[in-house]
Amino acid sequence: MRRYKAVVGILLAAIATFLVSCGGGPEAVAPTYTPEKIAQLTNYVSRLESSRNRFPELLNYIEKDNWINVDNFTHGPLGQLRSELSRLSSQLLPDDQPKAKALSEEILGHLQNLDEASEARNYGEALTQYREFVGDFEALLSIVPEGARQEAIDQAAEEPDVFEMTTTIPEEPAIRAEEEDMVRTPVLLDGDTEDTIEALGGDAENIGDDA
Numbered sequence: 001m002r003r004y005k006a007v008v009g010i011l012l013a014a015i016a017t018f019l020v021s022c023g024g025g026p027e028a029v030a031p032t033y034t035p036e037k038i039a040q041l042t043n044y045v046s047r048l049e050s051s052r053n054r055f056p057e058l059l060n061y062i063e064k065d066n067w068i069n070v071d072n073f074t075h076g077p078l079g080q081l082r083s084e085l086s087r088l089s090s091q092l093l094p095d096d097q098p099k100a101k102a103l104s105e106e107i108l109g110h111l112q113n114l115d116e117a118s119e120a121r122n123y124g125e126a127l128t129q130y131r132e133f134v135g136d137f138e139a140l141l142s143i144v145p146e147g148a149r150q151e152a153i154d155q156a157a158e159e160p161d162v163f164e165m166t167t168t169i170p171e172e173p174a175i176r177a178e179e180e181d182m183v184r185t186p187v188l189l190d191g192d193t194e195d196t197i198e199a200l201g202g203d204a205e206n207i208g209d210d211a
């Protein structure tokens with residue numbers, strides 16, 4: 001009997017130890033950015049930093065009313081932005097995720113509006129949406145832990161960008177072009193039907209395959 005009690009005592013102690021070590025409760029260590037998480041984040045952030053490095057190029061196209069290149073840019077270099085943003089958000093700590101997701105939606109919304117302004121050749125609206133887009137992009141990157149961000153900036157500066165513009169258009173003088181001038185603007189096309197029709201001033205809305 002004595003021996004039985006001793007065994008039960010040891011068992012209870014073992015169970016108690018087990019419960020304490022698993023329970024955690026409010027004293028549990030809050031999740032932090034481990035070195036593995038930072039490395040993972042750096043991968044995603046460096047893609048966003050490479051895109052960010054090219055924003056002045058996008059602004060330049062807007063300022064020159066080069067709407068075809070604006071469109072090529074938002075669908076080329078920025079074409080993967082939605083998935084890149086959602087991968088970044090999912091790697092942030094739970095506390096940072098709601099803000100990151102909200103800013104991601106803002107960013108994509110402004111990009112969509114920029115696209116529409118570009119289709120309508122609306123310079124003022126395009127510029128407004130570009131600025132909002134950049135502002136929200138900066139706000140999102142400011143959530144990223146400093147270590148990952150700095151490493152990503154360094155990586156983005158070293159690696160050549162994987163996205164190249166597929167269409168090169170001779171630059172026009174920095175004056176607002178008339179609609180008719182847009183039609184006559186010589187363009188070097190890559191054979192994409194939708195671009196061709198739009199370059200010729202037509203509406204490619206209904207023939208697009210990936211609009």
Ligand code: ZN
Nearest residue numbers: 106110132136
């Ligand atoms: Zn916004």
